[in-house]
Amino acid sequence: MTAPDFEDLLRELAPQVLGTLVRRHGQFEGCEDAVQEAVLAATLQWPAEGVPANPRGWLVTVASRRLIDQLRSDHARREREAATAAEPLPEDVPDTDDTLVLLFLCCHPALTPASRTALTLRAVGGLTTAEIARAFLVPEGTLAVRISRAKQRIKASGGSFALPVGAEREERLRVVLHVLYLIFNEGYTASSGSELHRPDLAREAIRLTRAVHAQLPGDGEVAGLLALMLLTHARRETRTTVAGDLVPLEEQDRKKWDRGLIDEGTELAKASLAGPTLGPYQLQAAIAATHADAATAEETDWPQVHALYLILERIAPNPMVTLNRAIALAETEGPAAGLALLAGLDDDARMAGHHRLLSVRAHLLERGGDPAAAYAHFRRAAKATASLAEQRYLESRATRIGPPAPGVAPSP
Structure with a gap:
């Protein structure tokens, strides 16, 4: 071995x-x-x-x-x-797998989201404190204190090592899935640092989600989250150049996508939609499957993508969902329609100065024939992200457009 x-x-x-x-x-x-x-x-x-x-x-x-x-x-x-x-040392170890119970304990409601993520990676993922600290770019001592306090808080809250029941179980499962989703997202697109992604974190999130799915195979949202991860992770090798520069979805070499992960993710996505309820992970998986089904970017079924985002926006309102719907809307009705939808996010405090909002607006402004405004927004977006890979990409988009001619003022 x-x-x-x-x-x-x-x-x-x-x-x-x-x-x-x-x-x-x-x-x-x-x-x-x-x-x-x-x-x-x-x-x-x-x-x-x-x-x-x-x-x-x-x-x-x-x-x-x-x-x-x-x-x-x-x-x-x-x-x-x-x-x-006084207890004898165990000779026969029970065959029961308590991974799911452990995940529920690490995602105790008494903990902060950051503590849940760190404790899950430490106790269930098996990562060392140093590895988790490097992944999230925080001092190892700081993370060690965070994990220690999380354990003490669980103890103080009287948390028992057992699966909750009824509505509490459903609520705690949603928290577990959200923690796994956050871990995967940080692995897929690192929020800061020189690397665009951390495949080790993404793989760990997939492994843990597989463990949850194995124990809850009939839960549509668990299947949807696993499908979403697999379909997204299938593109990992094409998201950056050899030099580490970002390659946007429409420019990726789809022949190099991992077809095994896509096939598995697509089947899971379809199966998850067959249940009586519909959740945000199932819808996001369906969107990812729609992208994966297109042989080229031009063949993407954008009306279907927009329709799915519209449903997602209704059941799980979130500015990032609206942002992505604006991209799909621009593909179906033109950049002006997308820009009009983005305007509704300007008063959302969660999006103030966010590099994603700035970069999407820059992209649509460029498509709409306003290069001066696009240049200004790409530059602002580059300054707003802590990811060096994203900074390089956004700066390259601005450079490709070039600064406005003297006397030409960009649109607001």
Whole structure:
């Protein structure tokens, strides 16, 4: 087994082992530390000694021993240590996979969105604190404090290691899916830094969403989110040049898209739409499938894309949805129609100075025959994004147009 195979196996098993320990002993933070030590031990021993016949059971046993050692060394927990140490070490590890329960715990409503994301990547994704800090460009110490506080907040809130029921379960699942969506988005288009995307984060989001889908195969929104990720990730190799410069969707070499991911994502998208309810991830997956179905950019079914965005805007109002609908509307009714729709976003505080709004308006102004205004907006958009890849692309669009001639004032 190669080093990447070991890494994949351990990332798959770690949340299952953590779930087993938390269910048995409680103490989320102590259990997580014990699992990390067990994973480290496996990393050192398995390449030399071989993978044990029951790798999950091996990890549970080692982690349980580490946890007992921790309890014995903590004088403030003597009573708990006595009860735990009296338990025999597990010989038969249950086959139940607690990954979904662990995800629900990491996405506890008492946590902030940033804490949910960090804790999910740490406890369920198996990423180190340093890896998560690098992904989100924050100091490792800051992220470590954030994760530690998240664990303490879960403990203080009395969160139990069990799936919630009824309406609470549905609400918590929506939070889980949103966290996975945020992780994927950060991996697909990094919000800052020199790289356009972080494929490791995108792959991790897909892996975790597959785990949720495996346990909830009948949930349309889970299937829709997985489909959306697969269809979007299929374009990853064509989104940048060799030099790392951004390539927009209409200019990508569609022959190089990953057809395996597209086929799988398309089938999932179709299956998700067959259910009795319709959610935002299902609609976004349907939009992505429509783009993937077009052999060329010119063959895109823009009326269908616009219709889907219109439905999405009605069930999940969001300025980014309106922004994307404006692009589709411009393709069907012309740039003036798209610009008119964008005008409605100018008073939305969430979009004030946002580089996406500026860049889309610049694109439509250029198509509408106002190069001076397009140039000004592309320049403003480039200054508004923290992504160096996006900055280079937007500056190149401005350079291609060129500055307005002296005495020519851009449109507002």
